[in-house]
Amino acid sequence: MATANEHQSERDTIESLHRDNIFNFFRSHTAYDVLPESGKVVLLDASMSAFGAFHVMAANEQTAVPVWDGRSDRYMGMLTVSDLLEMLLFCTSSENNFKDSLRSIDLAYWLSNSERPSGCPESSVEVKPDDDLLCVLRTLLRNDCRVLPVLEREGNTPLLNQCIIGQITYLLLFRFLYYHQEQDLGTLKGTLREAGIGTMEASKVIKVHPNEPVKDVLKLMSENGISGVPVVDANGKFMDMFSDADILGLTELDLNVPVEHALQRAENGESKPKHCLITDPLSKVISCFSIARTTRLACLDEKGSLQGVVTLVDLFKFLAGMS
Incomplete structure (x- = not known):
């Protein structure tokens, strides 16, 4: 009769095999495979103002x-x-009218003269269509973007030699992986x-309350180089997650509204x-990411109190053996 240690060893071997399958999946698929078969690439001209860029990105949900x-x-x-977050904060500190300040900044000046915000790639950081997904993932992680x-x-002219065919985010990469490798991911x-994944100490998690103005929340995110923060009530119970993408819902550009109202606009019902x-196993956490379609999850105890945060970056570092 097999002992408990032998059963555990067998389970570890099976899990290791499935992780190898995931690793091999990254090596056998390319950046081009991840890109949608049909869709559009929204392109901004460098002469456009920050005000115009905000509304184009909001209208196209980019x-x-x-x-x-x-x-x-x-x-x-x-x-x-x-970038939009930093532009908004820059213009709130200006002596001029807020919207006029946004209109006075053109994208060429911003990209050429401003330090890249956390999570934004330098202009030299890119991938080719035939790069495998392991290369794509490592480029994301190593450049912290x-x-x-x-x-x-590979074109014959300067114009064709820099043809933009798409872009890859952690969320797009995860959705592609989950669609093809759900069975292997479900064994973790x-x-x-x-x-050892994520930030699992409640005292280390940066959080905000629902009545805090969006402007203050954006400052907090900028100062800490993070893309999102949990929103908790007075008792520490988790309510929602605010991310930099939610600013696209602020079409009136009112940064004094409470973060709770901004989330209601962004979610649109x-x-x-x-x-x-x-306490969820990794397989359940991965399923939660799939349902939420977000890059950041709050980790709660049985009473709904915030205990930690995990991101897709944390998850991919683990899967790639870089945690």
């Missing part, structure tokens, strides 16, 4: 957009919601704390659970 300099026919870099442009550079055992239990 969290990152490539910027093209039409005068010199060259790719300048990616404009992300983190949340989005990568996919550029084709152990909790987040046991696997469609609220998905953005949390998991701290």
Whole structure:
């Protein structure tokens, strides 16, 4: 009769086999495979103002957009919601009218003269369509960015030598992996704390309250280089997750509204659970990410109190053996 240790050893072997399958999946698929078969690439001209860029990105529900300099026919870099966040904060500190200040900033000046916000790739960071997904993932992680442009550079002219065919985010990469590898992902055992994934100490999690103005929340995110914060009530119970992408719902650009109201506008009546239990096995956490379609989950105890945060970055570091 097999002993308990032998059963555990067998389970560990099976889990290791499934993790190898996931690793091999990354090696056998390319950046081009991840891109949607049909869709559009929204492109911003470098002469556009920050005010115009905000409304284009909001109207098209884009969290990152490539910027093209039409005068010199060259790719300048990616404009992300983190850029918009920094632009909004910059203009709130200006002595001029807030919206006029946004209109006075053009994208060419911003990308050429401003330090890249946390999570934004430098203009030189990119991947090719035939790069395998392990290369894509490592490029994301090593450059600490949340989005990568996919550029084709095999044309015969300067214009065709920098053809932008799409972009890859952690969320797009996760959805592709989950669609094809759900069975292997479902075998991962152990909790987040046991696997050493995420921030599992409540005292270390940066959080806000629902009545705090959006402006103050954006400052907090900027100062700490993070893309989102949990919103908790006076008793520490989790309510929602505010991310930099939610600023796209502030079409009136009123940064004095409470963060609770900003979330209601952003969700537009469609609220998905953005949390998991701290005791959930990894397979359940992965399922929660799939349902929520978000890059960040709050980790709660059985009473609904916030105990930690886990992100897709944390998850991919674990899967790639880089945690």
